[in-house]
Amino acid sequence: MNWTWFHKLASPPHAYRIAARLIPWFACPAGILIAAGLYGGLVLAPADYQQGDGFRIVYVHAPSAWLSMQVYATMAAAAAVGLIWRIKLAHAVAAASAPIGASFTFLALVTGAVWGKPMWGTWWVWDARLTSELILLFLYAGVMALRASIEDRDRADRAAAVLAIVGVVNLPIIHYSVYWWNTLHQPATLTKLGKPSMAGDMLWPLLAMLLGFTLYYAAVLLVRLRGEILRRERDAAWLGTEVAR
Amino acid sequence: MAATSAFQAACHAYRRDLVLAFRHWGQVAQPLVFFVIVATLFPLALGPQLGELREIAGGALWVAALLASLLGVELLFRADHADGTLEQMLLCGQPLAVLVLAKGLAHWTVCGLPLVLLSPLVAAGLGAPTAANGTLVASLALGTGILSALGAIGSALTLGLRRGSLLLGLLVLPLAMPALIFGARAVDLAVHGDSARGPLLLLSAMLVLAMTLAPPAVAAALRISAE
């Protein structure tokens, strides 16, 4: 089997060029899906039996929470690839993913808290999922802070990679611990900040938003990735001609 | 002359760290004092009623132990990094993860164990009944082990960085939260006279996981940091 296409992908100038061509292929479907999801969620979907129109926040909260975890997993996977096979491009993907993931974790936290206010009466509750998201935000902050504190880019990439992998191994433990901790102190009747059980009309906009957000992440990742490639290829010969295009 | 086995090298590393620690026992005592100071902050902040303090004793003790461990973990690699011993360890051909495990055990013996032994005294100050001491000591013995392992990872990653201590806290504390949840819960159960078997077993599982997975991670981090 001819693996040239694979090896080419890992080559920075090739990746730089391909990323540029791929961006619209992710950005356009993302835009359409998000627009459709918003329309479906805000206008078409019927109000929830228990939560009224307040439940519509799920259409931004759930995709953000989903993305926050998906991006962390991607970042850790890229970090592992970078460490094991010493592929700089993988480190570039990890570096590019971190701020995106952190922003969505932040969004998930704030929308979750705001959603909780009319449902529970307070601006913040130590709900299992919100607490997990908060700890995830700390993990993102750690990876970004570590990378920023080390001047040598290579060392920074590899240290941040080790940390990301340690974090991803810890994530299931953290989720389980927080869930268990949360059930300890709550009366059983308290409603959880969950998705209300959804009928078709309510469900498809959510799926559209989920897919739309994922494609959006891919598009933004590719944009950031181009910058990260340039930073890591500081003195390479291909830069002059390629970048001036 | 026969080549040194990994086990012999590990024993040597363990003994060396103990000897060095005893030479500078003032440095080693600092986390211990910090533990007592932080524990003292709680009554000062919340009021002297032992009955009320008893309710938060588990949490307060564990938070204090967590912060003190964080302080202590800096001692693990700093001296060796400064005088070049770390490079020797990287080059000596012995499995680095084994040496790291030995150093970690030495560090726990010197920083974690005294804290564990002192804890019943501090717990009494927070209103905990003496009946809870068994669980307290067990939970902190397991917990300080977990914290040593996690702290070693953080310490290896931030080796030689400016303001590394601050960054260390940011990196390690989120990872330590599960241990905190179960450890504090164990002490809390004991203070109220209930069995803490569940949380203690979970802590044991976490410690086994930490002792198995942390040394290779620390070794990888040391290679990255020491180049």
Add this chain to the structure above:
Amino acid sequence: MNSFLAMGGYAAYVWPCFALTAVVLAWNILAARRSHAAARRVALRRAAARTGP
């Protein structure tokens, strides 16, 4: 239209959430582009310095 904006009384919670989402989506795009542009400027400058005077 008014009942749509009112969101069954939950308007004060629903609309800020969607507004914040729009902000985060916009920020991601802008920050990514700014990051690439900055890296590009540096790369061009260095390439020029190499082939320089």
